[in-house]
Amino acid sequence: MAKLTMAEALNLALHQEMASDDSVVVLGEDVGVDGGVFRITEGIYQAFGEQRAMDTPLAESAIIGIAIGMAINGLRPVPEIQFSGFSYLALTQLESHAARMRWRSRGRFTVPLVVRMPYGGGVHALEHHSESKEVFFSHIPGLKCVIPSSPRNARALLVSAIRDPDPVVFMEPKALYRAFREEVPEEEETLPLGKSRRVREGKDITLISYGAMLHRTLEAAEQLAKEDGIEADVIDLLTLSPLDDQLFSDSVRNTGRAIIVHEAQRSFGAAGEIIARLVEHAFFYLEAPIERVTGYDITMPYFAREHEYLPDIPRILAAARRALST
Amino acid sequence: MAKLTMAEALNLALHQEMASDDSVVVLGEDVGVDGGVFRITEGIYQAFGEQRAMDTPLAESAIIGIAIGMAINGLRPVPEIQFSGFSYLALTQLESHAARMRWRSRGRFTVPLVVRMPYGGGVHALEHHSESKEVFFSHIPGLKCVIPSSPRNARALLVSAIRDPDPVVFMEPKALYRAFREEVPEEEETLPLGKSRRVREGKDITLISYGAMLHRTLEAAEQLAKEDGIEADVIDLLTLSPLDDQLFSDSVRNTGRAIIVHEAQRSFGAAGEIIARLVEHAFFYLEAPIERVTGYDITMPYFAREHEYLPDIPRILAAARRALST
Amino acid sequence: MPRHPIEPLYRVEYLSILGSDGQLDAELEPTLDDDTLKRFYRTMLLARRFDEFQLKLQRQGRLGTFAPSSGQEASQLGAVAPLRKEDWVVPSFRELAAYLWRGTKLDQILLYFDGYNEGAEPGEDTRDLPTAIPVGTQIPHAVGLSYAARYRGRDEVAMVFFGDGATSEGDFHEGLNFAGVFNTPTIFVCQNNQWAISMPREHQTHSKTLAQKALAYGIPGIQVDGNDVLAVYAAAKEAVERARSGEGPTLLECITYRLAAHTTADDPKRYRSKEEEEAWKQCDPLRRFRRYLEDKGLLDDSTVETMEQEIEQELKQAWQRAEKRMAELTDPTVIFDHQFAEMPPYLQEQRDAFVALHTGKKESKDG
């Protein structure tokens, strides 16, 4: 097994899926000759040619709109939106067509499409390049929204997303593209969409996160263990929609306490949904208010101060300790 | 005082604001000569001319983009998006510019803009004409999202929104445009943005809603009183963002029970945020799980079955009774 | 030459064959067999009568809002007539004559406008996409469909319909630009019916024609008399053949007129004159084409009368079928169908609750 970065692991998934299924094509701005601004499609153009690695004009709505047409006519397009902050230009195509075509045509036309997009902060980028609006996609029925957190699960989830018969928005935490390496098997590996996983076992408190924030959450969990003797159960959502509420509800029924960590703005963010589900499924087990450790309700500051916006270990620890002291 | 429909009340607000402030202009598809497909801008073109009642080409992104430019250069544009289901075409303009310009320019350029849009179901319309994606707007820092529920508050809130120095998305529950009449004073009336109101007093359970669903919620409350002897405290949010969490938190601290009713899809909908705030502010007073009575997580069905999708009184009653029996 | 004019790649042309006065340009007349010509007329007449029939139903409160197509039959029919079954049609929301020619059942359409999702289900094997309501957003789909066909080495083409108003939307621009860049076999049919609800064509854009917008994408554009079914057919055939043989996309502007209201919710008296409407009635595509067929000896009063009677029956029967189907469509749980290939657990929970609620309601009604 090779140790790969997330960028390399995603690239592996694309290479392998495209080699095994000629209906898979990639398209987007700079995804061909250049291999993508983050090099996720590196070598695809060279290996599969310009028909299957389409460098497109600069037009996000058309990128998705054209991919929808391709998907209806039998392909499995994997368009890239260069940064998630530009994906709103394609939201109508996603909401009004990709998510609805199966439903509208009563199953006759389907849209097996994976929209890849780097999202989130932490890489010292310019304005609009550090956004986390996963809620826009998660709130739309008929769309799936997947967010990996490591090279290995990114690869496996991307393979599953490509094979999924429905449209998937695949949000890649760009801060993790090259943050660390992990063993990724050469042979095929998939992970079911719509399933979260426990990444750390504990009985005292449940910490729920996804994407790049998962790692801070895990570090905070370790610190809690070391400094407070507290064992946190840590859940990595992996899919935001459809949301797997079973694993985290089970966990909270056990621990009675929960903290949710994400980098998107707090109000009307994903944590609200998780809290609502916990209130539905684990209300009588709750021993303390569920706190949200999230981005503030402000526009993501320019990069000199983005760390002030992003959840960090002290904030997670403080919230967990408040919950534990209740 | 005249008894007006909501459509007439909104029209009154526009007429009066345009008469008293020549920086106010309306623009959009069919808002001029035709007076708007719902007649909200009726007579504006005739009274104020084509410079201030601009019939625009069919292009939502430009309607908002141009309004942003007008606002920066001293006007107070009130663009209309013909139906909220087409507003996603303008989401980039709203998220990436309207909401950010004050912040980006450190207060130098501001965007006092009111984007009016009819939203919601219940009028037997075609696909995309019955949508409720208020969360898209409410999740964006720098935007306000206001939703009136009656002729009188619609008029007062629209006046306040027009005078507000920041961009407001003003979502008009189209099912209420002509549903009932209410006394609306001829003289100026405003209502503060960001403030909800109590529309019924009760001590047993809190029902929180907004827009067209408020009325079903109120009816359910009356039924609860009559049939169960239960007195519900009913809160009308009026503004979704910035959300007034004080009034409903106070209420729930008193009642211990809450139900949230909205027509948007449930998952990642507005109710999640309200529950999160209640968990933050009233956790120790909660005596039962907070239930969400909302649209299902499905695409709004075509109109023959839209009533199956929309929350109705039996669903509200069932949820309230479950909460009360806990 | 420091300052000199630039020649665009293509010139924009105008085409008419059968004038509104019935005058024919025999040189340009397409060769169509008698049977096809009669089927053209019958389809256009069916569309016209169906429109009127739906309007009646709507006024009686038996049908929801719909968008009449009267006046645009020639543009729609002439455009799709050169297509093969395996070609793709991407409609907007007013393409009745195109749907009928391609085989959509009348009761499907009635179901659709009565608010049943079942009405949008495309017929088996059909390659017509369902109605697309957000103006202009369907345009890129046609580019993708035809790209995929070519990728698979099949010579399918895709034809997409939209109105004059749609040309103002970003998706029009982005879609045509992609088609130009990837040289896809796509035919863009703009039905310029002079109005986008209350917005007249000349305020929709300051360009003299819509066809010339093709120049922005380096693709051919042609303006056609859209009430002349022969001209539309000839122009579409040319475009389809070019597309099929790998020569790329074409923009077709059909000059026509929306004789009725925008939809049944609209009142055109608020924004346009009776005179204008009357003037355009003189250009009615059916009248002109009927005269042409009469001159050819293919139609006369009695054959038309027979057609009218057949159509009346067809419409009645369609409504009966539609009513019968609607009466049978009583299972409300279908609203949960087709969201995903597999229903996610939380949605299944919601469906279960919905079923329980309905069972409860039914029981309390029955009990």
Place this chain on the structure above:
Amino acid sequence: MPRHPIEPLYRVEYLSILGSDGQLDAELEPTLDDDTLKRFYRTMLLARRFDEFQLKLQRQGRLGTFAPSSGQEASQLGAVAPLRKEDWVVPSFRELAAYLWRGTKLDQILLYFDGYNEGAEPGEDTRDLPTAIPVGTQIPHAVGLSYAARYRGRDEVAMVFFGDGATSEGDFHEGLNFAGVFNTPTIFVCQNNQWAISMPREHQTHSKTLAQKALAYGIPGIQVDGNDVLAVYAAAKEAVERARSGEGPTLLECITYRLAAHTTADDPKRYRSKEEEEAWKQCDPLRRFRRYLEDKGLLDDSTVETMEQEIEQELKQAWQRAEKRMAELTDPTVIFDHQFAEMPPYLQEQRDAFVALHTGKKESKDG
């Protein structure tokens, strides 16, 4: 004429005045006083040197990602030079020379590219909007700004900058169409620098020129040698005058070249050849203009040397000022500023928690 060509409203033209070989078309030469000509050169040189200076800082890890403007100085400067102070400039993200001409302070720009929001704050009274990063989305703003000006009876115009890639975006189309319809005093300046990151101009669109896209909106379009500051100035001046006198919008395509990488995060070696870059270096706008000024006796080696030295000083001082300001910008709570005119309660709560956290951190550090 049943089938005949259609003439668009305007013809698209090409303009160059000072060739890359230094040859001048004296007839078209604009009249500019010596002082202005020298200021042109100095601004272009300052922009070039500032670009290089920023690149050095970036390589040293002292500046974030930025988009160099080298090669495009003539397009930017020539375009804004005819503007008045009260006119509006709506930039995208690469308009360094335009910003400098209009008076933006160097340390502001450095702050911006070092990730401080303070760097985006426009100077007092300036009418240059801050950088707009989502490609093409700023275009409609210029239409709205200039509409409002005309509504107020002021003769301000608005000039908006964007690249060749931006012409593919829906907002380009929608914005220009609105300008055509409302006949607004707007000047659309497309810097066609041949590349949109790795996408060459000829794959961005199949139209021969970008200028001809104006035909789609019924507005004049002109293609200019964008490395010829005199031609850009002349064309822009014409467009500005037309706009100011109520004759409406113009699309200007400036043919130029992005001599450097797209941004400091980009590696052009992956997609374009050294030969191409070398060929374009021969068309360097500074070189050509310097020769012109030398021929006029307005510049010589020693005056240029003095300029270079002054500029070097200016840059050093700007960086010193920027460093000093950054050292002073220690209050993290500014991230909560300027969201709304008034801070909503929940945000105030978040700010309070943030302050408490920072106080805690500081105390635990201090203690």
